[in-house]
Amino acid sequence: MAFPYQCIEACNRSRGGNHDWTLFGACGSRLVAQSSSGASSIWPTAENVDVKDDAPEDEPQERPGKRIKLSPSADAPSTSNFSCLVVSNDKQYLVAVTAEDKCIRVFQIDSNCQLHQLSQRCMAKRPCSITLTSDDSTILCADKFGDVYALPLIPSAEDNLNDTLAGGPSEQAAEKPYTPAASVLTVHSGRNRKVLEEQLKQASKGPKKIKEPLKFKHELLLGHVSMLTDIVYATINSRSYVITADRDEHIRVSRGLPQAHIIEGFCQGHEEFISKLCLTESGLLVSGGGDANLFIWNWQQYRLLEKVCIRDYVLRHYRAQPQLAALLPEDEGNFKTAVSGIWSVPNSQSKKDVILVACEGVPALFSFQLGDSSTSGEAIPLHGNVLDVTFVWPSQDACTAVVAVDNVHKPGSTTETHDDEGPSRLQYLSYQQDGTWGEDSIVGGILKWFNRRASAGNLDGRGEEFDTKTKARLDDEKAVRDILYGVENLRKRAGADD
């Protein structure tokens, strides 16, 4: 069975009325790319991994991971799983984060849809969210420890020599990053799985004792004393802002570089963790997380405009569908939602903001039109839990949402897995002018290769991706789950420690 795409990100270009787009997907530790013209690639490519064929020739293809050993050299491709993808505003670069090794990787996107890794910079603390300044000069990295660092997108020679630019006495010291030598996608035997578990545990426990300063330019901009969950860079007129959200209900608005140490204000009102921020086309801020409500802000005035009860929408959707209704707790009061994604729909046609919202483990998207007085929404049922969404523009006034869905777990569950090969990993929804969403079979047709593309390994493209014989891939259930589902874990447990 194929591993789902845990992150997807599209890059839309228009040249003289011609629209083309490229879709990038992270599938475990691989990146898959395909363009509207049909060009495609997989990273890492066969050349930059040391493929050691120690498996018998007749070994079924579905266990390719076992055959691949990754060389440990500096530029070695990662076996860490991707957790975040961002395309630069100029569409030239893809910036990606790999989770276990805490690494920020910058790739150049060539005209042939190939990815060339330009740099890999391992941070001291796990990056939770990254964004770019509007001029693409700087990556802003928000981490698990609550800090935001600025890194040049393309470091100059002197940037790398001069590593005294870190934030201060304490920030100079950073731990040597720890990279598990195996990943969930390359290990299938029982014993190796144990080793991997140990390694992942070790990785999550944090790095080894040895500390050494990071050898690249990274400047501490600001910090919360709480895990950061999202970061947004906004430019309004000539002023730029950094908006950060944390696990302790805070949304902070700071000035942009070089004055990011100045806090302008806070958008206050959440009572649970915040997991996602989204700036709409018209410049409103939408935030969501563990609360029953989405919050809609006039963020420049720190003023709450409206709350939208996303939990009610999800609940109503579940009640209306027998298979989902069965998943509701006996006491519906105990039903909780955790927002895992909010996306602003790029539809230049409509005057109203439209957003799509996903909740963790929910097999539907919720589409909202933000109104002047009140917001209305509808549920879009999907055949698997939503993992990520991105938009491609097949033409001037068309917009299609590509949705990565979980083909491994059953709809509505983050633990129960399908017995068969599961549904397709992508769904395509085009935005109609009347504000509804319909299936887009054209984009779906173009992305057929992308959708079918192998998950673990299968670099040489031989054979089919999924394994109908064994369920080896599911033996790492917990590790798979950790890659796909981490939002609900942000919720504080009452009296956890005191």
Place this chain on the structure above:
Amino acid sequence: MPGEPAKRTKREAYKDSLPTDGQNAAFPQKKFYRQRAHANPFSDHSLTYPKSPAEMDWAKYYPAYAVKTEDQDRQEKEKEAAVESHDQGQTSGAVVKGITQPVEIADIGCGFGGLLFALAPKFPDTLLLGMEIRMSVTEYVQEKVRALRVQNAATSGYQNVSCMRANTMKFLPNFFAKAQLSKIFLCFPDPHFKQRKHKARIVSYTLNSEYAYVLKPGGIVYTITDVEDLHRWMTGHFERHPSFERVGEEELEGDVCVEIMRSETEEGKKVERNKGLKFVACFRRIEDPPWP
């Protein structure tokens, strides 16, 4: 901290024995309020804190400054009007009891409150607030505030001082609005010697942005410690922060707060007894520069 059962029972018995009629003038006994020295500022304590400064029930802490009922009616009406116009999300249910003037002096990590009780009479027209993460220590200070208010009922003394439990490293902006404070005290903060724990220090470049946010331009952060390394750390992090400038020696000589901070904090007294050194450093919040 649970402590051994016997100790806990004694504490409970002691606290149960305290009169509840509000007339009790006796000081609390410190021995029943001691608590393990360190509380983890990163953990999810079951703390209560307002969603925003506007939702803070200040009247509970400064009853003598509570807004009169007419004012409150007006506030309520204003709030309702606001709700009708656009804030449909905001619940108008809980009416927050306001006070006639905002808190302006905060003692962060106030411990047993020595500084607060010495400062309160010196700033009779200013509201002072101690903030302390340890529950039991906070209770002690609150009890002492209560006793002092009873003892000084004739002169309305100590109505301007109070204490609350809070993790200031996480929730300072929940309590104070932008540019609300004129003074912040950071007296004898926990040193957190281990490098690994430096992020637990109450002063850092990134936290200084929050102090700058709640301070008025011209407002001052006072720091004192007996740990030279920590003094250098705090000085380094404030001097590097563009929102602060160091206050000169001469100016400090004339500042009554500096004298009180040296002599009246519990830690300051301890250091005095041990003939230790005390390092003082103060930093002024400067005006924000224009946008670039």
